[in-house]
Amino acid sequence: MNLTRYDTATINKFSVDSQTGFLHVSNVPIARVGVFPYIGKSGQITMEAKLPDDLLTDSAVESANSKPVTDDHPQESVNVTNTNRYMKGLTANNAHVDGDKLKVDMTITDSALIKEIQGGKQELSIGFQTDVVPVKGTFKGMAYDSAQKNIQINHVAVVKRGRAGHSVRLTGDSAEMVIDDSQEKGTSMETTKIRLDGADVTVATTDAERILKLDADNKANNSKIAKLDAQIKALTAERDKLKGGADANKKSLDEAQAKADSLEKELAAEKKKFEGDALDQAIADRMALIDEVKPYVGDSFDFKGKSPKEMKLEAISKTDSVDLSAKSDDYIDAYFDSIKNRNNSGVVGYTGIETNVKTDSVDNKPAKDRYHLA
Known part of the structure; x- marks a missing residue:
């Protein structure tokens, strides 16, 4: 899914050109690898990963070169049709990797925005296109729900405060990824602290109630998951028990089949005794x-x-x-x-043999009577 994301960093050091009055920022970190929270318009928080193989590629780094600098985020991507309206400066052509960070120089040419920066509006928020791939994993001990792929930076905006407040702002020479998109120009946001998983977390006041509800829902879901896990374990044990009984039954069936096969062979051998000449001999x-x-x-x-x-x-x-x-x-x-x-x-x-000799009337030859049985 291809989405627009906005990440925030703070202008670290800047100088003003004495001849033109342009404001120049050197070697500013605008992004770093890691796992970061994003809040959608529906209020749902997701953890998305910028992995080294995605953020520090030649394609992603080069996309930070010669890109518009804007005053807050515009409601659309910056291109040749709207640069007169949105572009207040330009990044240099020296985007590079420094450790796990992406850095670049930039120049602000708009006098109104320069005054705002000098007055304290000093956070930078990159707007970029990315493919958010729903794949779970961990990076340096941090779990994530999705990974940002094919990162392409569209512009760098100067904003008053990141969507989640200063608890997630960039400080010093590091870069911190922040939250979603719809920041209105010139809008300041109040923050508050809430307690999540035993730790105090600073969030935007308007988001606190929603985040606490999400946390409660998450705990309820975890409880349901634990119950389902217990049921699955019980069913697995029952299945293994039944499987053991089935194995025993199979053994009995195999033994019975072996006996049947043996009897069948014995019967076949007996049948052979009564085939052809063998049958005639048996009868005789x-x-x-x-x-x-x-x-x-x-x-x-x-x-x-x-x-x-x-x-x-x-x-x-x-x-x-x-x-x-x-x-x-x-x-x-x-x-x-x-x-x-x-x-x-x-x-x-048995009545014995009769010994009386009879004379045959024809040839006068003697003949013995046959045996007589009762």
């Missing part, structure tokens, strides 16, 4: 086992849904009346094989 093995078990358990036994182990245990139970369910699969398999090798007369439902 089961039918063969049923044929082996049936003589021991009888035709009434329901084989549906029974595992090979369950069928063998049932056969063993029917044969020896023992419960081997707690034994290993290898033990059960061996025991079942042993009962198969026993005398077939002990098999449930």
Whole structure:
């Protein structure tokens, strides 16, 4: 945002040319780097920084050369269309940097203004254009809200008193930045002291009430900020707590997913057992086992849904009346094989082999009857 600013300094030493009567001021500081208060027309105070990289550049320094000197600040920028009305003198062409200050010589040519200066009107206030960039920071321990960039001096005004009174006027060989703009020609301003943050500060009397209100509002805002900060800390702690619970839940979910993945792989392995030829072989093995078990358990036994182990245990139970369910699969398999090798007369439902030989009526060859199961 490009704005017009007015900063004040005091005429330090001056001399009058004996031939022309012009008043000449040498090596006057008109600006320095630092952080300074500005009061807008709305009464709001902002702290703006003139940083070395902005004020002490070649462009800003050269802008102080050969610029109009005016009696108070005009209501507009000085240019070729209004110099007859506003210009009362001219700065020299020797603007330069001295430490952290910008200095220049100047000559006053207007007799009325010379008399006012000799009578005590000795403060200088530069009028300049600048881009005020809203960027926060600190310079030499002073906090600022904005920084002035692209500083270009338009004129140097001779004024009675800076907008904020003598507490911020330039004294000796230093330069002090002051306050805003709308200074009326010939207007004097009364000052008063108010207490801000435990210190006495001199301000314009007309601004005192507004500044105190702003200070009170600022303290109220700081209180609100502190409360909000406490709420944010509480919410942050609650968030961290919830995050911890979420991390624990995620661990449980990960463990459950790992188990599910393991079971899925196990299921896939089981499915492979019943694919293609493996399925045919599994069916053949089961039918063969049923044929082996049936003589021991009888035709009434329901084989549906029974595992090979369950069928063998049932056969063993029917044969020896023992419960081997707690034994290993290898033990059960061996025991079942042993009962198969026993005398077939002990098999449930087995009636033995008929030995009577029949003669086939056709070829007279003997034939044995098949086994008969109950």
